[in-house]
Amino acid sequence: MGLFILRRSGVMLLTALCLTFIVFFLTNLFPNLEKLAKTQGNFRMSDEAVVSWLTNNGYMQPMPVKYGQWLGVLPGWTIEAEDGVTGRCLTGTVTPEVAAEAPRYCGILQGDWGYSTVFKDEVSGIIAVRLGNTGFLMLCVMCLMVPMALIVGVLAGMKEGSPLDRSLSTFSILTTATPEYVSGVIFIAVFTSSAVGLKWFKGTATGAMENPTFENFFLPVLTISLYGMGYIARMTRASMTEVMTAQYIRTARLKGVSFPNIVLKHALRNALIAPFTVIMLQIPWLLNGVVIVETLFNYKGFGWVLVQAAGNNDIELLLAVSVVSVVVVLVTQLISDIGYVYLNPRIRIS
Amino acid sequence: MEPLTWTGSIAFLNPLLLIALVACAASILLWILASTILPAEQVTVNPDGSLSQGRGPRALSGMATQYAFMAVVVLALAYLVLGIVMGPKAGIIGAMSQRFMPVWVSLVVLFAASIGFKRNLGLYGKLFDSPVGMIGFGLVMFWVFTGVFGAMDLIVTHDPLSQVSGMKNKVPGTPMRGAEEGDYAWYLLGGDNLARDVFSRMVKGALVVVQIAPLATLFAFMVGITLGLPAGYYGGRLDTFLSFLANLILAFPVILLFYLLVTPEIIATGVPNYMATVLFIFPIIFVGVLLNSRYYTQPKIRNPLLVVVLGVMIWLYLSLISEAGSKVDVLPRTLDLFDIPGGILVVFVSVVFVNAPTVFRIVRGLALDIKTRDYVAAAQTRGEGPWYIMLWEILPNARGPLIVDFCLRIGYTTILLGTLGFFGLGLPPESPDWGSTINEGRKLLSIYLHPALPPAFALLTLVLGLNLLADGLREESLKD
Numbered sequence: 001m002g003l004f005i006l007r008r009s010g011v012m013l014l015t016a017l018c019l020t021f022i023v024f025f026l027t028n029l030f031p032n033l034e035k036l037a038k039t040q041g042n043f044r045m046s047d048e049a050v051v052s053w054l055t056n057n058g059y060m061q062p063m064p065v066k067y068g069q070w071l072g073v074l075p076g077w078t079i080e081a082e083d084g085v086t087g088r089c090l091t092g093t094v095t096p097e098v099a100a101e102a103p104r105y106c107g108i109l110q111g112d113w114g115y116s117t118v119f120k121d122e123v124s125g126i127i128a129v130r131l132g133n134t135g136f137l138m139l140c141v142m143c144l145m146v147p148m149a150l151i152v153g154v155l156a157g158m159k160e161g162s163p164l165d166r167s168l169s170t171f172s173i174l175t176t177a178t179p180e181y182v183s184g185v186i187f188i189a190v191f192t193s194s195a196v197g198l199k200w201f202k203g204t205a206t207g208a209m210e211n212p213t214f215e216n217f218f219l220p221v222l223t224i225s226l227y228g229m230g231y232i233a234r235m236t237r238a239s240m241t242e243v244m245t246a247q248y249i250r251t252a253r254l255k256g257v258s259f260p261n262i263v264l265k266h267a268l269r270n271a272l273i274a275p276f277t278v279i280m281l282q283i284p285w286l287l288n289g290v291v292i293v294e295t296l297f298n299y300k301g302f303g304w305v306l307v308q309a310a311g312n313n314d315i316e317l318l319l320a321v322s323v324v325s326v327v328v329v330l331v332t333q334l335i336s337d338i339g340y341v342y343l344n345p346r347i348r349i350s
Numbered sequence: 351m352e353p354l355t356w357t358g359s360i361a362f363l364n365p366l367l368l369i370a371l372v373a374c375a376a377s378i379l380l381w382i383l384a385s386t387i388l389p390a391e392q393v394t395v396n397p398d399g400s401l402s403q404g405r406g407p408r409a410l411s412g413m414a415t416q417y418a419f420m421a422v423v424v425l426a427l428a429y430l431v432l433g434i435v436m437g438p439k440a441g442i443i444g445a446m447s448q449r450f451m452p453v454w455v456s457l458v459v460l461f462a463a464s465i466g467f468k469r470n471l472g473l474y475g476k477l478f479d480s481p482v483g484m485i486g487f488g489l490v491m492f493w494v495f496t497g498v499f500g501a502m503d504l505i506v507t508h509d510p511l512s513q514v515s516g517m518k519n520k521v522p523g524t525p526m527r528g529a530e531e532g533d534y535a536w537y538l539l540g541g542d543n544l545a546r547d548v549f550s551r552m553v554k555g556a557l558v559v560v561q562i563a564p565l566a567t568l569f570a571f572m573v574g575i576t577l578g579l580p581a582g583y584y585g586g587r588l589d590t591f592l593s594f595l596a597n598l599i600l601a602f603p604v605i606l607l608f609y610l611l612v613t614p615e616i617i618a619t620g621v622p623n624y625m626a627t628v629l630f631i632f633p634i635i636f637v638g639v640l641l642n643s644r645y646y647t648q649p650k651i652r653n654p655l656l657v658v659v660l661g662v663m664i665w666l667y668l669s670l671i672s673e674a675g676s677k678v679d680v681l682p683r684t685l686d687l688f689d690i691p692g693g694i695l696v697v698f699v700s701v702v703f704v705n706a707p708t709v710f711r712i713v714r715g716l717a718l719d720i721k722t723r724d725y726v727a728a729a730q731t732r733g734e735g736p737w738y739i740m741l742w743e744i745l746p747n748a749r750g751p752l753i754v755d756f757c758l759r760i761g762y763t764t765i766l767l768g769t770l771g772f773f774g775l776g777l778p779p780e781s782p783d784w785g786s787t788i789n790e791g792r793k794l795l796s797i798y799l800h801p802a803l804p805p806a807f808a809l810l811t812l813v814l815g816l817n818l819l820a821d822g823l824r825e826e827s828l829k830d
Contacts, residue, residue: 011594018598023610031615163385163412167378173821177814179765181772181785182806185792189803193796203796284603291605292772296792303605307773310609322606329601 001341008337012330016323023322024067027315033059035313040117056081058088070114070319072107108323114316118308123320126305131324133209134290134301137220141286145225145232146279152229153236154271158263160241169237176230180292184223188296191219205299220297224289228282232275239274243267273343280336284329351535354523358441360432367425374418377411384411430454442523442538446549449538452504453495460491473753476826483822489815493808497560500553507534508547510554510782517541519798522548542787542801543794551782552804558783559812562694563763566701567756570763572633573702574709579740581710582717593714596707604704605769611700612693612775622696623678627671629702634663643738670695697776701766705759712755716748723747750827754820761816768809784809 026032036059037050045053054060058069058077068074069088076088078099085099086092089106106112113123156168175183190196192203202216243249244267252266253259291303298304302321309317357364384407393403403409433444434451447454461484468475477483499505508514508526516527522540526533539548581589599607611622638660645652669687672680673695690698720726721744729739770776771785779786784805791802 015594015598015601019601022602023606026610026616026621029616029619029621031618032613035615163378163381163415167382173817174814177761177817178810179768179813181768181788181792182810185788185795185802185806188792188795189799193799195797195799284601287603288605288769291603292769295773306603306606306609310606310613313613313615322603325603325606326601329603333601 004341005334005338008334012334015330016326019326020071020319020323021067023319024070025063027313027318028059028063028066032313032315036117036315039312056086068107070107072105072109072112074107075104076106108320113320116309116314116317118312118314118317123317126317127302127320127324130300130302130305133299134294134303136212137224137290137294137299137301138286140217140221141224141228144221145229148225149229149232149279150236150272150275153233153275154240154263154268156233157237157240157244157271160244165237168233172230172233172237174230175226176234178227180223180227180289181296183226184219184293184296187219187223203297205297209300220293220299223293223296224286227289228286232278232282235278236271236275240267240271243271246270273340276343277336277340280332280339283332287325287328351525353521353525354438354445354536354538355441356523357429357443358439359436360429360440360444363425363428363432367422367429370418370421370425374415374422377414377418381411381415384408438536442536445536445538449505449507449549450496452499453492456495456499457488457491461488473823473827476829477819477822480822480825482818483826486815486818486820486822489811490819493556493812493815494560496553497556501557505553506547506550507536507538508550510546510551511780513545514541514547515545517547518545519543519794519801520545521798522800539804540798540800542790543798544790548787548801548804551787552784552808554782555784555787555805556808556812558777558781559764559767559809562698562701562767563760566698567705567760567763569629569633569698569702570705570709570759571752571756572636573629573706575713575745576632576636576639577706578710578713579717579744580736582714583721583736583740583744585718589714592710596710599703599707600711604766605773607704608700608770608773608775611703612696612770617696620678622699623671623673625703626695626699627678629699629706630667630670634660634667637663639737640741643735643741646735693776693778697767697770700770700776701763704766705763709755709759712751713748716751717744720744720747750824754824754827757816757820757823761813761820764809764813764816 033054034050037053038045041049041053051060056079058066058079061069061077065074069076078085078087078090080096081093084093085096086094087099087102089102089104089112090099094102103110111124113127115121116123116126119126152168152172156165156172159165178186187201188203191198191200193199200215201219203219205216205220207213208217208220249262249266252262257266287303290301291306293299294301294303295307302324305317306321306325308314309321355361388406388408390408393401396402429440429443430447433440433447434454436444437448438445440447461478464471464475465478468478477487496505514526514528517524517537518541520537520541522538524537524540525535526537537547537549539552542548542551577592581592610616611625616622638656641656641659642652645655665685666687668681669685670690671678672686673689717740721739725747726739726743729743734743767783768785768788771781771783771787772789774786774789777783777786787805788802788809791798791805795802
């Protein structure tokens, strides 16, 4: 088990390195840097001015060197000019004495996530605040989605082909066929607009960042949950129907155990192993939904930051966003693997 | 010109439909309750050995559901038929069903022909044994025909891009201001915030999806199959490497990837063009290896076949990837068969890129499972080459799950295309595709519902149809 986790962590680290390098490469392509120079300097820069601005800010170094500096395994660049020294680890132009005292390495390994050009703020601070907002959203989504999906799946899978099964399966197919931007738009139209007139909820979740209430927070949560729910429910149903045809269930039934007891005591525990992995693997998909829903409901969380950073080519912020999301994805994969091994006695004991 | 109401002179059907819908919902609830609470009906054995079952409340509630559902269907058909006959006199519903006339005709012809010959049509014919599959297929073909006829300007009432003054944000059924002879007199589903016809845009948007989604899925399958089969069959280092690559792409949040690939700056560097060059070569490899492994013992057939097929494919490939003014511009203008308009190629490439790793994983899993079968061992003993075994022994036996996944994946691709449109990535901003239209419509959603809802429902029904179709196919392919 220890070796398994160790090997998986190694692969995870390698994947994270490759992915961040790809993002780094794509964001640091010359046209992107040119756009950055023009937004930071001025829009009418000539091509030479762009190149000299980029050289002065360390962007013209070879790609692997820049990546190493961002990561914090290579010393940050410094450039000495007449009026002082500028460098990656220095703020503004300083004297050589101050530059000598400054740390040589400043990458994400040292905890220096860089500076956002869009928000004019430290990246680590932005990410922490926004991730907190999204974390709360995800928590609510999980609290709504997982029990709902499991109940629907177990109820449908209890008796395959029964009316309950057919109705619930139709419902879960319908939810998997409704992406967030469709269900969100329909919910907003039906429950919040003055045209329909129900006005049960609020159409934006902007207020939910400080003061989440049922009125302003339920629709975003419901929108994300519904799309993810259908898939988990179908997996739960498949696993439940498989368990219900197993030999030990028939034995229990033959010895006269009542149907509710069979479901609750004999079937449920075994039927929930497969959904656990599915729920964990669903988290990366939820990330997608989060971006859409946060844009749709104007909830300023992690997904909203992603859209802002990507739309404005805010390199350091975008890199931080991708590091966080890649780590989230890989960690959930790891947990799902370990959890599967741990929950499944056949694998655990052998 | 009077503004149209929703149902016009067939409004007498509305209360009937309402009653039928309420009855349908109530009977479904009753049916579920009866089946869970009441005990199963007793089966009695008759003296002659036959069995008979009593018709208790359970069976009755089932029948009630059936009849109520049939009533709803009949009423819905009545709306359509009366609408086709009466046109705009039957309100917006009538006018729309009359505009969709070519689609109805094609659907009826297709279904009649398919049901008539279903015993000779293999898996496709079997689809018509399952009601779920038939509903799904009907929904999908509705949008396919809509896309095709919309492209031929048969269904659309107005130009989807032209703006008519005075029609901004007008509600459905508003008569067109200053309509001339030959113009369609109403905006059937109203006007959007740029005074364009919502109905025509929805119909035109179907074409974008119907063109890109199946083709992109097909390319993703070619890539996934060409890489997944050897990974599963050979295993070892190749498998480790390819799986690592696939997991790498899968660990990327899709939207981040889209944002990175589909910005004008990245397009200027030519990264999507290079990716297209790599990704689109897989179908050529696939077909080349497929034909070669089958006919390599008969060079007389193989050589001309390969020359012709690969020649055509390489020509198409070069015309596809080479685009004037971009980084990949290899083919002279005179030989270039077609140009893919600007953003479409980029959207296409990113959708293929996102879908291919999942297909790879499925194919690899299937290959791992099937390579232990006896017929593979028999082929190995016969001395067949590895590629023959992969493509002509393993692949045909994996077709069931692959076809089902193909349908699901087209639906998923449709959702992805919508996501791209929703974030305004890739496709031009005035493009009538559903995602962009939803994105535009959502800004004024609290006041005007009509611009955003039609494309939303269109996308919903298409994806739902694909899901139901996949379900029906799965059910039918499991039967044999």
